[in-house]
Amino acid sequence: MKNRLKLLGLILVLGAPMPMAWAMLHWQIGIPEHQVAHGNLGHDRPDLSQWPIGQLPDQSQWWLVWSTHQVCDETCLAEADKWWRMHRALGRQAERVLRLRIGSDTDLLPGEIATLWEGEAPDWHDAYRVWLVDPQGQIVTEYPAQVDARSVHKDLERLLKRNPEK
Template identity: 90%
Template sequence: MRNRLKLLCLIFVLGAPMPMAWAMLHWQIGIPDHKVAHGNLDHDRPILSQWPIGQLPDQSQWWLVWSTHETCDDVCLAEADKWWRLHRALGRQAERVLRLRIGSDTDVLPGEIAVFWEGKAPDWHEAYRVWLVDPQGHIVTEYPAQVDARSVHKDLERLLKRNPEK
């Protein structure tokens, strides 16, 4: 009798996940209905080294890239400050991320690299758009203009946590 009870318990433990998964799917219980990333993951941008911005420092780090107009107005300065503060909020992980401003080199904040578009900016360019770029230069996430810095911060922290330093 004792062996049969052990066998029934073992069958229940091994067989219970399938009916539970079916019930969760059928009644939509416990299934998250929101996305994890806050930005656009579906984009067709070339890798960063193919952008018409000239030569960048050869560093295998994450990039926080944002674009601006050629003249830096009050909105540009506010955006620069927002991304500087986000970079500082990363704490120890901040050294793994470089900030790149495309379009203006006035009032460059510490730790920021400023470059210009060479010739005409690409068609997909929009002022104040933000991109997170992996160390190989691939665009991971794209954000619209005037995005909330908390959304970018959460995504960037998640990426850095999932991709530890070598």
């Protein structure tokens, strides 16, 4: 009898997670409502390949995309330096990320790619807005202008960690 109780207890312990998970999903009990990303996940931006910008190198890497005005002023240079430093802070993972500046192709920092808007910039474009783009070209996270680089850095590290290199 003692062995049967042990077996029954073991079956309950090992079999309980599935019915509990089903009940949580079915009745929406205990499911976290918050998100951990610092940027906007709920956006309706087209894929990077559909943006009205010049031809990009065919890279299957993550992209840190940020926009600027046509003329790179002091604010633009400060933003470029901020994103260069954030990129360097990724350490060994930095080679998996490309930085793309849209709007100005002057005063580039090392490792930065620049392109211009072809014709009119889209209406959802704001100067100094930042986007994280996955290797397939889909916008993962969007950040407002003048966002703190630490927030983007944390999100990018989390994305790179959860999407290991093949």
